[in-house]
Amino acid sequence: MHAQVMSAAEWSLGLRLDGVSRQTVQDALWRDRHLVKTRGPRGTVHLLAVSELPMWAGALSALPVGQDGQPAAVRMTRPQVDAVIEAIGDALRTADLAVDELTAAIAERVGDWAADRVMEAFGDRWPRWRQIEHEVTNRGVMCFGPLRGRKVTYTSPARWLPGFTPAESEVALTDLLLRYLWAYGPATPAHVAQWLSIPRAFAARMFERATDRLEPVDLEGEKAWVVAGDREFSQERPTGLRLLPYFDAFVIGSHPRDRLFAGRAARRALANGQAGTFPVLLVDGQVAGVWHQRKSGRRIDVTVEPLDELSVARRRALDEEAGRLATFFGARATVRVGPITVGGHA
Numbered sequence: 001m002h003a004q005v006m007s008a009a010e011w012s013l014g015l016r017l018d019g020v021s022r023q024t025v026q027d028a029l030w031r032d033r034h035l036v037k038t039r040g041p042r043g044t045v046h047l048l049a050v051s052e053l054p055m056w057a058g059a060l061s062a063l064p065v066g067q068d069g070q071p072a073a074v075r076m077t078r079p080q081v082d083a084v085i086e087a088i089g090d091a092l093r094t095a096d097l098a099v100d101e102l103t104a105a106i107a108e109r110v111g112d113w114a115a116d117r118v119m120e121a122f123g124d125r126w127p128r129w130r131q132i133e134h135e136v137t138n139r140g141v142m143c144f145g146p147l148r149g150r151k152v153t154y155t156s157p158a159r160w161l162p163g164f165t166p167a168e169s170e171v172a173l174t175d176l177l178l179r180y181l182w183a184y185g186p187a188t189p190a191h192v193a194q195w196l197s198i199p200r201a202f203a204a205r206m207f208e209r210a211t212d213r214l215e216p217v218d219l220e221g222e223k224a225w226v227v228a229g230d231r232e233f234s235q236e237r238p239t240g241l242r243l244l245p246y247f248d249a250f251v252i253g254s255h256p257r258d259r260l261f262a263g264r265a266a267r268r269a270l271a272n273g274q275a276g277t278f279p280v281l282l283v284d285g286q287v288a289g290v291w292h293q294r295k296s297g298r299r300i301d302v303t304v305e306p307l308d309e310l311s312v313a314r315r316r317a318l319d320e321e322a323g324r325l326a327t328f329f330g331a332r333a334t335v336r337v338g339p340i341t342v343g344g345h346a
Helices: 006-016 022-031 050-060 078-091 099-110 128-138 169-184 189-196 200-209 249-253 264-269 312-328
Strands: 035-039 045-049 117-121 124-127 143-148 151-155 214-219 222-227 241-244 280-283 286-296 299-306 332-337
Touching: 006 022, 006 045, 006 241, 006 312, 022 035, 035 050, 035 128, 045 050, 050 169, 078 099, 078 128, 099 124, 099 128, 099 151, 117 128, 124 128, 169 189, 169 200, 169 222, 169 249, 189 200, 241 312, 264 286, 280 299, 299 312, 312 332
Parallel strands: 299 332
Antiparallel strands: 035 045, 035 143, 117 124, 143 151, 214 222, 241 280, 280 286, 286 299
């Protein structure tokens, strides 16, 4: 679950599991350690199942790295990268550290150059080492720890999963592809490339390596693939109304995009073709509007902007869905139907 907005990741889970609350998710993450908060697909913050972390680390660390966008004076050499990653692993082995504490620990182990504040980020300058955060988390050396007040902390995934070791890369890439196809198939290499933000050629090679475990099918005139034997699909059209949060897995991974975001939905709920930047109203399996919530104390004000007027039954279903949302967060909901002026999430 995409967790750049933590409450969105929590509600994504609440939508799919009966009888759970926000506290259930937080307990699974910080107390029971069934979940881990780390970098996932596309380098963005995700909640992942701890039991699947070896697969994720093995697969993500094997993906091609894009061109280094940092100025020459800011970049790190490969020996420097390896030294910093080793230093981070050593520093986090027994402690959760905030950014400033981790920076000091890295500098102590490899030298002050790693802590030089030379990296432009969000109107500030970050320590040099932070340009490789994605690589460190992808290798499974670092993940997010519990908040310390308002401070973000980092920790070692090995403390979540004793004996943790990334899976062998070829095995992990195939396992990840099979899981993607089981969830989202039929799909093409282009779909997987978009989901992982990797070159299409690399995604095509993932399919080639797994060819004996895949089966081609026709997807509306386009050749696509499913996991071998996974050809039985329900012929019943989806029904019901749901409020999906920012970057929900359903809108991020589903294709063809123009079927999910049909007609006006593409203009209102996509940002330059990117899905997930707006929370969406889902009606009968298609995006039918956008919504926004504002939480104040124990009250959640929900505003919904449907593309078409809601019937009496749909309006009743919307109230019920907002009630589920409020119950999940331990609040009470008010619902208003009208225009939303809040922009998409960056």
